[in-house]
Every structure is written in C-alpha cells, then in structure tokens.
Amino acid sequence: MIARELLGKIIVTNIDGITTSGRIVETETYNGITDKASHAYGGRRTNRTEPMYARAATAYVYFCYGMHHLFNVVTNEKDIPHAVLVRAVEPLEGIEDMLVRTGKKKLDFTLTKGPGNVAKALGINKLHTGLNLLSDTIFIGEDDYNIEETKIASSPRIGVAYAAEDALLLYRFFIKGNLFVSAKPR
DNA sequence: CGACCGATCGTCT
C-alpha cells in the first residue's frame, strides 16, 4: 500500500523562493471509485477531482471548510483515482519560514500536525493541484531514514463518518509515538 | 481532560 511506503519519506516544497521540507509521519488512503469517503466515489469526475484521475505522482490539493488546503499524492495509473492524503509531517528545513506562514511563535507539535497545517506550513495551496510531483516546486524525496515495520500503526480514517462501512477501514497509517501525528479517530 | 462551537467559502446539486 502506497500510504505505508510514503511514511518516512520527505516532502520538499520550493514556493515563493522559500524551501521547506518535512518527513511524512501520517497518511490516509483514498481508495478509488468504490471508496465512499473519496471524492472520486462512484467515478465522480469534476473540475475539482480531475487531478485524482491523473497518473501517479500528481498533486491533488483542494480547499476544505472554507479555510484549509489539503494535500494529496495521486498514486495510480491514469484514470484510476487513487490518492494518499498527507495528514502530518515532522518539520525539517525552513522551520522559521513555516512559523511565519502559520503565524505560530515557536516550533511545537502543532506546527505540522493535521492536513490543514501541513499544507499551510509548506506553502501549498489549490494553485498547486494537478502539479507533477517530479517538478522542483513540490517533490517527494527520501534519505537513509528507515522505519522499522513495528513502528507503523494503522487505524480508521479521520473525519469520514459519513462514509458508512468504509469509515471503518484501516486506511490511516502513522508512525507510532511520533509527536506530530494528529488526533485519534473520532 | 472532553465536548462543543465558530470561522469561512469553493464546489456540487
């Protein structure tokens, strides 16, 4: 499952001349047209969801609750709308710039905990939807960091109670004990 | 602590 493989990888953004990066510590899978929690459920295809139908390594960013941008990585072949939501990262480069972007005063676990905060801290917004993640604006990298299998945990996804039985699926993955991992499922 | 609530607007019906 791609959501698991993304754990421990690094997301880097070069936006407005500023470089910021963070290590991915929490993700959620949105599993295509049969997943009631996915925007692409039932094959729904609109201007907003179109980037989900692009090939892997495309960004799907969308605006939620009137105030948050959520960043996803598209993970499958063209016309198969699978995506992984990045829910939390651990800040690496550009922490000062992330503080400015989020209006926070000092580094703590709230800086990049939760998908809205991740996008805000990294400077990602809906202009970046559809962007190729092999470009130098936003890309996924890795270093020699290696997660032990036993440190990876899974749970139901957050905030998708409306998805009926699909809300129970263990599609959320996170690094056990990491301070930047967001809330328990509600 | 946990529960509740307000902010705020693009997207789809």
Place this chain on the structure above:
DNA sequence: GACGATCGGTCGA
C-alpha cells in the same frame, strides 16, 4: 443553498 478528508479556542466538570 447546503455542506465539508479541519483547527483551535472556550467552557464546564
């Protein structure tokens, strides 16, 4: 015209 893949602050126990 309703609602959401959220966050953070406040209130009461």
